[in-house]
Amino acid sequence: MTTAQLDWREPDNGDAVLAVRGACTMQHLPDLLTRIEALRRVPSMLDLSDLDALDSAGALVLLRLLDRPQHYRNATVRIAHARPEHQALIELVAERAGADPLPVQARSSWHNWMVQFGEATSGIAAHAWELAGFFGTVNHCFWSILTGRRKLRMTSVVHHMERTGLDAVPIVSLLCFLVGAVVAFLSATALRDFGASILTVEIVSVSFLREFGVLLSAILVAGRSGSAFTAEIGSMRSREEIDAIKALALDPIELLVIPRLVALLIMLPVLAFIAMLSGIIGGVLVGAMALDISPTMFLVRMQDTTELYYLWLGLLKAPVFAFLIACIGCLEGLKVSGSAESVGRHTTSSVVQSIFLVIVFDALFAVLYMKLDL
Amino acid sequence: MNVTVDATVISVRGLSNRFGAQVVHEGLDLDVRRGEVLAVIGGSGAGKSVLLRSIIGLQEPAAGTVHVLGTDLRSAESSVRASIERRWGVMFQDGALFSSLTVLENIKVPMIEQHKLPVDLMDELARLKIALVGLPADAAYKLPSQLSGGMRKRAGIARALALDPEILFLDEPTSGLDPLGAAGFDELIVTLKRSLDLTVFLVTHDLDSIFTCCDRVAVLVDRHVVAVDTPARISEHPHPWIQACFLGPRGRSAERALTLRTQEA
Structure with a gap:
């Protein structure tokens, strides 16, 4: 099984269709990512008819190729010719990954430093x-x-x-x-x-x-x-x-x-x-x-x-x-x-x-x- | 890369394990087929966890061979071994999460160590795993000590799934959970197995899990596997331990529940 290959296909209606072949799995991910970076435009559709293997990491990368996390669920319709098991996995990933917006995390380092200083001082007392x-x-x-x-x-x-x-x-x-x-x-x-x-x-x-x-x-x-x-x-x-x-x-x-x-x-x-x-x-x-x-x-x-x-x-x-x-x-x-x-x-x-x-x-x-x- | 399409993903032959004079396993044979959920049951101290540890190479057996994905791990070179080890995930009894790291960091550990991926992709992948095992999103930034037992087990599965393995090893996934939590866990195993195309090897003594989520059951009694069959058929096996276990009060109620459920469906 080989690393996923990416090819452009130009159908008549002017969509930018990207065909993904081979294996789109965790262990091939680094190669796949370099290939994605080499793409010069954003695909509007994905054709998965020749995809051999897919796992959840691969599915996530394909979804990222199409849209931002909030829109993963709508992006699944732009994936064509996927095998039923691949389609099911992509839908599961789209639902779970897009479900929760990112929790707000750490504030600025200056603010953190002040908080730590204050906590340490009151901690000593x-x-x-x-x-x-x-x-x-x-x-x-x-x-x-x-x-x-x-x-x-x-x-x-x-x-x-x-x-x-x-x-x-x-x-x-x-x-x-x-x-x-x-x-x-x-x-x-x-x-x-x-x-x-x-x-x-x-x-x-x-x-x-x-x-x-x-x-x-x-x-x-x-x-x-x-x-x-x-x-x-x-x-x-x-x-x-x-x-x-x-x-x-x-x-x-x-x-x-x-x-x-x-x-x-x-x-x-x-x-x-x-x-x-x-x-x-x-x-x-x-x-x-x-x-x-x-x-x-x-x-x-x-x-x-x-x-x-x-x-x-x-x-x-x-x-x-x-x-x-x-x-x-x-x-x-x-x-x-x-x-x-x-x-x-x-x-x-x-x-x-x-x-x-x-x-x-x-x-x-x-x-x-x-x-x-x- | 060599991908085995064989039906058998784990094959144990003639396995023997000893701790001093105490013999745990003797001449143990077991096969796990691709895509199934296989449960190993047996009394406390029957060596279920030792069997799991022998398969994943944490316990050096006294005799016998273990083939995982077509490779004998004991004789394989370390690079081959490592590539096989990346294709399985293990959840230990209490999750065995690294206590100084948050759940998100715990899940990212195998990704950082094995593959060079961009940080934002790893974060998104780790959060996907958290969602897949049914943890709330805010659990990502919590430390293991801030989680309940059931959540720690779920987080343990999320870390085991970090590299999208083919085989998932679970050591007593439902022990110490309340009945509702345990039922949720059985459901989770079935969902994960179906959607991620996993082979699941699970050590348990929970009869409810056996009837709800397992394709086959291996019974480990008297130092070897006495029978391997579907849950429904294994309860008719004549071995006295199996009879006592499945026809005891708890076995019967678990089986009755299963029959009721299938009738409703």
């Missing part, structure tokens, strides 16, 4: 409001558990402690070890000129105890576990499992959110402590290998100059960060609607928000500690 509301809901549920009106699901808590805490130990300690080594190197290079390489000890220990240990572990946990919370709860939501939980007269907050929150509240301080230790070990190692500060000297110097309460100042931030990460992760999961794309969008949003808020709160803590002269 609505979002902050929603987050505050969720904090309240979670705290209320937490209080009910503390006062014994609801149960804490211990099995679930332990499960999440393992997944978010224990499983994160290798990556957190490796990362902090490396950052500790880098901090030691950088400060040693800068301080060597003043002959004060020994201050490296304070820089590493203070920065890790007060800031880096807890901040790095919180950022890692936000990327690792916050995203997992959103994806887990989100896919449960898109498969109506959350609705099923509600329909069974259970509370998704109590069942899904609280165990994750409690697990993080316990494990993030532990992870932060491990992070501090690994960072300091990184510093010790660099000191011993590159700076002529022996491990003993490092430890003695650290004992002399670094206060113990720095550790508590650092660890105090961990539960706050844990609360932020768990709440944002779970809230974004609960906001998922329907599609797989929505799960992805909310997971991204959850990670971005929790890292952002962790850093904002870290800055607030820094200001607070400074005002308190700590």
